[in-house]
Each structure stands twice: as structure tokens, then as C-alpha cells.
Amino acid sequence: KQEVTQIPAALSVPEGENLVLNCSFTDSAIYNLQWFRQDPGKGLTSLLLIQSSQREQTSGRLNASLDKSSGRSTLYIAASQPGDSATYLCAVRPGGATNKLIFGTGTLLAVQP
Amino acid sequence: ETGVTQSPTHLIKTRGQQVTLRCSSQSGHNTVSWYQQALGQGPQFIFQYYREEENGRGNFPPRFSGLQFPNYSSELNVNALELDDSALYLCASSFELTGVETQYFGPGTRLLVL
Numbered sequence: 001k002q003e004v005t006q007i008p009a010a011l012s013v014p015e016g017e018n019l020v021l022n023c024s025f026t027d028s029a030i031y032n033l034q035w036f037r038q039d040p041g042k043g044l045t046s047l048l049l050i051q052s053s054q055r056e057q058t059s060g061r062l063n064a065s066l067d068k069s070s071g072r073s074t075l076y077i078a079a080s081q082p083g084d085s086a087t088y089l090c091a092v093r094p095g096g097a098t099n100k101l102i103f104g105t106g107t108l109l110a111v112q113p
Numbered sequence: 114e115t116g117v118t119q120s121p122t123h124l125i126k127t128r129g130q131q132v133t134l135r136c137s138s139q140s141g142h143n144t145v146s147w148y149q150q151a152l153g154q155g156p157q158f159i160f161q162y163y164r165e166e167e168n169g170r171g172n173f174p175p176r177f178s179g180l181q182f183p184n185y186s187s188e189l190n191v192n193a194l195e196l197d198d199s200a201l202y203l204c205a206s207s208f209e210l211t212g213v214e215t216q217y218f219g220p221g222t223r224l225l226v227l
Binding site: 042100101104 | 117119144146148153154155156157158161168169171201203205207209214215216217218219220221223
């Protein structure tokens with residue numbers, strides 16, 4: 001059974017710092033891995049999607065890496081800003097016909113001005 | 114904005130009642146998935162509909178049921194509500210063709226069961 005874990009559960013940093021969020025999964029047979037952002041009480045915004053054949057994806061100040069063999073992904077945020085404060089969720093799509101996502105419990109990020 | 118809308122935004126029900134939540138997918142998307150997100154947890158997959166047929170189900174009892182309509186809308190129905198059903202319910206739509214499509218999430222419906 002696929003399980004997704006995110007560390008740390010919460011993180012507080014001063015504005016301008018670079019930071020890394022971690023995600024691990026137990027079964028390497030995945031189609032892709034996706035990072036989402038969730039603001040309080042809101043839906044999910046997709047940040048980056050990494051296909052199983054890829055090693056990393058970049059969008060602006062965000063960079064996500066994937067090491068399928070070790071079951072790990074990291075989300076790197078450069079030069080953090082208070083507007084980055086949110087919960088960050090990673091999700092894997094396991095193999096199979098159903099496009100379902102298995103989520104971690106998230107990392108709550110607070111960027112202090 | 115993902116183009117996926119959900120209604121209502123908030124809902125309060127009492128234990129034992131029934132509830133229907135609605136989702137309007139992006140135009141052209143043939144797949145809709147529903148997720149339950151309890152407070153402080155990641156979303157949990159409930160089920161998925163592809164071309165109006167159920168196409169996979171998570172670990173949820175039969176009192177959770179759904180429908181998908183040809184006009185890109187869908188419903189999640191929950192019978193015999195329990196206190197633990199209190200959660201944010203998210204729908205996500207995608208166009209499934211090659212198996213690597215991104216899902217687009219709606220803003221969610223917050224359900225409180227008293």
C-alpha cells in the first residue's frame with residue numbers, strides 16, 4: 001500500500017531564506033508526483049508535476065526533484081516571501097487505470113516578514 | 114482559477130441526514146475525482162468517474178455515492194451522515210487520454226455534521 005510522508009509538518013522561516021520541503025513515498029511504481037499549495041480553507045493549486053521519467057521541474061522560484069528509486073522528492077523554494085505562507089502537499093499517482101492521487105499530510109509553511 | 118467550481122461553499126447538517134455536493138468540471142474534461150480532506154490531513158481519494166461510469170474507489174463505505182453527467186457536472190451524495198464526515202470535500206477534473214494528465218481542483222465544500 002502506497003504511503004506518502006512529508007517532513008517537516010511545520011516550518012517557520014524569515015523572509016528571504018531558501019528552504020527545502022521533503023516528501024517520501026513507499027512504492028516507487030508511480031506515474032508522477034505533484035506538489036500542491038493550499039491556502040487556509042481553500043482548494044489546491046498545482047505547483048509542479050514531475051513525470052516518473054523526469055528528475056526535476058522548475059517554475060520561477062520553485063524547483064522540485066524526484067528520485068524514484070529512493071522514494072523521495074524535494075521542493076526547493078528560493079528567496080522565500082510572506083506570500084509563500086501556505087500548506088504544501090505532495091501527491092503521487094500510483095500505477096493503475098485510475099488517475100487517483102495519494103497525498104501526504106502536508107507541510108505548513110510560515111514566512112515571517 | 115482552475116475553471117472547476119463547487120457548490121455550496123459551506124454546509125451544516127445533522128447526524129443521519131443526507132447531503133448532495135456539486136461540482137462543475139472544466140469544459141471537455143471527461144474525468145472527475147472526489148476527495149475528502151479532514152482538518153490537518155491530506156485529501157483522501159473517495160472515487161473517480163470517467164465518462165459517467167465509476168472508475169475506481171477508495172476506502173469509503175457505500176453510503177458515499179456519485180454521479181457524473183454529460184454536461185461536465187457531477188455530484189457526491191452522502192447518506193446517513195456521521196460526525197466524522199465533517200471535512201472539506203474537493204472535486205478535481207481532468208481529461209484522461211494518456212494517463213499523465215494534471216488534475217484541476219475546485220475550491221471545495223466545507224461540510225460540518227452536528
